[in-house]
Amino acid sequence: MRLKQLIKTLEQWALLSLQADYDNSGLAVGDPEMELSGAVVALDVTESVIDQAIESGANLVLTHHPIVFKPLRNLSGSDLVQRCLRKAIKHDIALYSLHTNLDSIPGGVSHEMAARMQVTDLQILQKRSGELFQLSVMVPNASMSKVMEALFAAGAGRIGHYQDCAFVTDGEGCFMPTQGANPHVGEVGKRHVDKEQKVEVMVSAGDRSRVMAAMKDAHPFETISHQWLALDQPHPEVGYGVVGTLSESMTPEAFINHVKQCFGLKVIRHSAFATDRIQTVAMCGGSGSDLLPLAIQANADVYITGDVSYHRFFEPDGNICMMDIGHWESEQYTKDLIMRKVQAEFPNFAVLQSDQPTNPVLIS
Ligand SMILES: [Zn+2]
Numbered sequence: 001m002r003l004k005q006l007i008k009t010l011e012q013w014a015l016l017s018l019q020a021d022y023d024n025s026g027l028a029v030g031d032p033e034m035e036l037s038g039a040v041v042a043l044d045v046t047e048s049v050i051d052q053a054i055e056s057g058a059n060l061v062l063t064h065h066p067i068v069f070k071p072l073r074n075l076s077g078s079d080l081v082q083r084c085l086r087k088a089i090k091h092d093i094a095l096y097s098l099h100t101n102l103d104s105i106p107g108g109v110s111h112e113m114a115a116r117m118q119v120t121d122l123q124i125l126q127k128r129s130g131e132l133f134q135l136s137v138m139v140p141n142a143s144m145s146k147v148m149e150a151l152f153a154a155g156a157g158r159i160g161h162y163q164d165c166a167f168v169t170d171g172e173g174c175f176m177p178t179q180g181a182n183p184h185v186g187e188v189g190k191r192h193v194d195k196e197q198k199v200e201v202m203v204s205a206g207d208r209s210r211v212m213a214a215m216k217d218a219h220p221f222e223t224i225s226h227q228w229l230a231l232d233q234p235h236p237e238v239g240y241g242v243v244g245t246l247s248e249s250m251t252p253e254a255f256i257n258h259v260k261q262c263f264g265l266k267v268i269r270h271s272a273f274a275t276d277r278i279q280t281v282a283m284c285g286g287s288g289s290d291l292l293p294l295a296i297q298a299n300a301d302v303y304i305t306g307d308v309s310y311h312r313f314f315e316p317d318g319n320i321c322m323m324d325i326g327h328w329e330s331e332q333y334t335k336d337l338i339m340r341k342v343q344a345e346f347p348n349f350a351v352l353q354s355d356q357p358t359n360p361v362l363i364s
Pocket residue numbers: 065285286287327331
């Protein structure tokens with residue numbers, strides 16, 4: 001398999017356009033045309049992770065965190081980032097990352113945390129706008145079922161727990177083919193009037209190109225009357241962080257033990273508990289302090305994230321308990337998430353989870 005094939009699949013799953021402005025997800029090193037011999041999956045790019053790839057005969061390192069965040073002025077090897085890049089280039093190892101785009105998708109980083117904690121009925125904490133479109137397309141009656149099936153199969157009309165959602169209105173279409181046209185019905189120079197239906201469906205940004213291609217393929221007309229509208233409302237399934245519920249409430253002490261067990265932790269830093277039973281739990285993998293007000297708004301009993309600084313622990317102010325379980329610790333299962341995707345899509349491709357400890361924060 002060529003690198004570009006894997007990238008195409010990964011970017012259909014976690015659209016690059018979903019990444020934050022400051023982010024640098026995607027291909028950092030490597031030729032998209034290169035033939036892949038295997039991949040190593042890690043949370044971070046380190047020299048030891050690249051060494052593991054070299055030793056195992058893999059020529060791709062897939063990570064959650066991108067290696068390059070700041071512009072580089074040289075590649076002299078004077079810091080860790082430069083040394084990693086030099087090593088990767090020297091050994092023809094590609095580096096690819098899925099960062100804030102993977103944080104944002106349904107089933108992404110925070111969903112994986114929730115799954116590990118048996119927190120279900122998930123809602124997105126910070127839903128993202130600009131990710132929903134409405135497609136309206138006029139279809140001759142005889143081709144309706146073919147076009148509808150094609151649109152639905154390509155991902156159109158999925159809203160929450162519903163699929164195949166569409167609104168259809170009856171109408172009449174008219175057109176006159178002119179010189180050079182090759183009409184499916186009607187004749188050049190004569191106005192044609194026929195029964196048509198207007199189909200309106202919601203489409204996620206990630207499905208837009210697939211839906212467009214499916215529509216063109218299934219529609220009988222050479223020129224298709226259609227329009228795309230960008231919708232204002234936030235996408236209910238795309239964004240940062242999740243909130244959900246435990247099947248049974250727990251005491252604060254039992255909940256702390258539960259979190260420790262789920263994430264393999266010795267200690268947890270947290271603010272005071274605001275309730276004596278814990279059932280609604282919000283979380284965001286990585287540095288998610290900024291989402292605290294949304295967790296309070298969602299009536300969560302606890303908000304779990306990483307990288308919480310001293311002063312931010314005052315912000316819960318009796319409304320919620322905020323827990324800092326560590327940045328790496330909160331995202332550790334992202335490796336499994338990436339592994340599962342690659343294995344499901346390419347069952348014969350050799351992909352290995354790195355056993356190199358990349359967490360720079362040690363707890364002694
Ligand atoms: Zn992170």
